[in-house]
Amino acid sequence: MDNKTIWMTLEKIKDLPTLPSVYFKLNQLLKDNQASIEKVAHIIELDPAMSSRILHLVNSAFYGVRQESSSIAHAVMILGFNAVKNAVVSVAILDTFTFKDRYENFDITEFWRHAVSVAVLSKQLAERSRLVTPEDAFIAGLLHDIGKIIMLKYFKEDFGKVWKTMQKTKCSFADAEQEVASMDHVQVGAYLARKWQLPEPIIQAIAGHHYYLSSSESTGMIESLMLADALANSKYQINPDDYVFESHIEKTLKPLMLKSDSWISQAMIEIDLANEFFLEGK
Ligand SMILES: [Fe+2]
Ligand SMILES: [Fe+2]
Numbered sequence: 001m002d003n004k005t006i007w008m009t010l011e012k013i014k015d016l017p018t019l020p021s022v023y024f025k026l027n028q029l030l031k032d033n034q035a036s037i038e039k040v041a042h043i044i045e046l047d048p049a050m051s052s053r054i055l056h057l058v059n060s061a062f063y064g065v066r067q068e069s070s071s072i073a074h075a076v077m078i079l080g081f082n083a084v085k086n087a088v089v090s091v092a093i094l095d096t097f098t099f100k101d102r103y104e105n106f107d108i109t110e111f112w113r114h115a116v117s118v119a120v121l122s123k124q125l126a127e128r129s130r131l132v133t134p135e136d137a138f139i140a141g142l143l144h145d146i147g148k149i150i151m152l153k154y155f156k157e158d159f160g161k162v163w164k165t166m167q168k169t170k171c172s173f174a175d176a177e178q179e180v181a182s183m184d185h186v187q188v189g190a191y192l193a194r195k196w197q198l199p200e201p202i203i204q205a206i207a208g209h210h211y212y213l214s215s216s217e218s219t220g221m222i223e224s225l226m227l228a229d230a231l232a233n234s235k236y237q238i239n240p241d242d243y244v245f246e247s248h249i250e251k252t253l254k255p256l257m258l259k260s261d262s263w264i265s266q267a268m269i270e271i272d273l274a275n276e277f278f279l280e281g282k
Contacts, residue, residue: 041073062273086135121228131220147185174210
């Protein structure tokens, strides 16, 4: 299926997961440049379950903020608008995808563990390279393979064909999709991210994380995501020379990969803390 056909097919699904209204309200407020600490806190506080999850997150060991936040307003003040909005997205993603559809030995907990690892690794790469906003890189990582879950729930036949091919030939999910499925998880994931009004670089990173297209306008989001995904899939053993990116990106990311020993152990600790928070009860 081409992109348009897939989009039309997805458009027809009535119960496709969505983010809570608190996220869309925040998004609008920030877009209109009308935000103040009080207004942002007020919107979040309208959703008590979300408020308590956000407080739990910002006070968690994963966030590592020394000052304890006892109110949402305080959390907004410490973290800033964008980081709080992204905290809402992260919490909402994990809370939204609660369905436990199964397929043979596909392990949903393992799926989320991978997503969280890639999220932390792309955030670390963003922090160290200063190419993109770390919080956006985190969301891109958390969502990069979300299309797989949508396929599993709504397009089980396609998912099944891909899964069987993967098991039989030991190829990657993406390669199996090319061979036997009528859609792929990057198209589906990018559709969802667009529907959720996530920033364009996040949508582009999800759409391209298996198919790198060199562009002088590249921000580094997609490259950070690809490296993070490769690191997570290879137990942190990758050959930096296997990755050829746009030169303005490569000159920043390559040195980081060449001295990955200096930061991977810190990232691994953060991955454990993030898993502890996000996968609680999964
Ligand atoms: Fe993927
Ligand atoms: Fe992945």
